[in-house]
Amino acid sequence: MHDVDAGYGAVRVLHHVSIEVREGETVALLGTNGNGKSTLIKCIMGIVRPEAGEIFLETDGTRVDLTKRPTEEIVGLGIAMVPEGRRLFPKLTVQENLLLGAYRPQARGDIARNLAFCFEAFPVLRARRKQLAGSMSGGEQQMLAVARALMSSPRILLVDEPSVGLAPILVNRVIGKIKELKERHHLTVLMAEQNFNQATKIADRGYIIVHGKIEFEGHSTQELREHELVKKYYLGV
Template identity: 85%
Template structure:
């Protein structure tokens, strides 16, 4: 749950009172073209950018946990994992070492063998390349590794920032389909920031459209999102 968040870098204000909510078990898409504040919002949730105002909190078992004053490490330990924009793998470590680092948080270490087996089952290519350096893999494989690494922390909430960037169209649909599959398998709650509207709406339950740092439209289902005027304006060029 994010309410009225304001944030920016230096003198530049990027987010102007953004509010959105993700309920347990949902897949919510945060849609917008480049430079509208999607990534900034994701970074605020993860504690990587300090918001200038507003509230970000997690409601769990009737208790409210404030995220705005927590460090990234503390937020991760609450069971929130991010697949970051640009993947942010450790290029000089092997695939397996990257995955094992994903299980760093204390609560994930017990299930490490099971999670590793799941990841290799979900992404057979990672098993085949487990000894290879992450930096030497193709973009699609790296994106798969980034997702698998995030899942190694046994998260309840998965944030995905621009999974389609830099990938060939065929790989984009494969990655998106994989996120849906994993979401169902792990009963995750997913918030996905994406500019590829068609792909994102394939798996989202509902979504928000962000324009110039403001939520301009909230679609209660994918049909509402698809038939929205903004979408026609920004994505379909009508």
């Protein structure tokens, strides 16, 4: 993502934002509410169109311009998103939600394997697979949202605020699972999170976004931890 400006109508949210996520990395996008984390992720998915700048996906030497593609095609390229607020299909069962996650033609052959993996990673989903998604607790819904995204056999996983609305113990569990999944599937992960301590547990490196600008790029979690913005916003120093 290079030099991206984006916003909603007259309100500009992102200003000259450039970030890079390399294959196999877990990158954290840190910032408190209202600083543009979600907008940035929506730009990658084609849900919000940038006014200026470039967003590219490079795989095996080919370069695809994401700003010109509709969301469903971007998903087809192997980028999955766990949206903020989960956005499950509340009146479908857990299993139906998971199977919809495998809609992408490239993922349909892997359904049995992916489903087995999701049930193993989140046993509660197996127990509740006939239950309507809307009737589950927030933590269970978040697990389902992550599992549903994984059903598409993604190469890149974008996670928007996995910790919002969850009890701390569940945040721990969901974040821990994302890490485990990432290692086993060789995923590339970009995670937007305001919960600094949780995000840096699994991130290789990260960016800090303030008022729609990338204020700091930390090449390691150590660098992030020691940065004054983090101290100011998160550690109360």
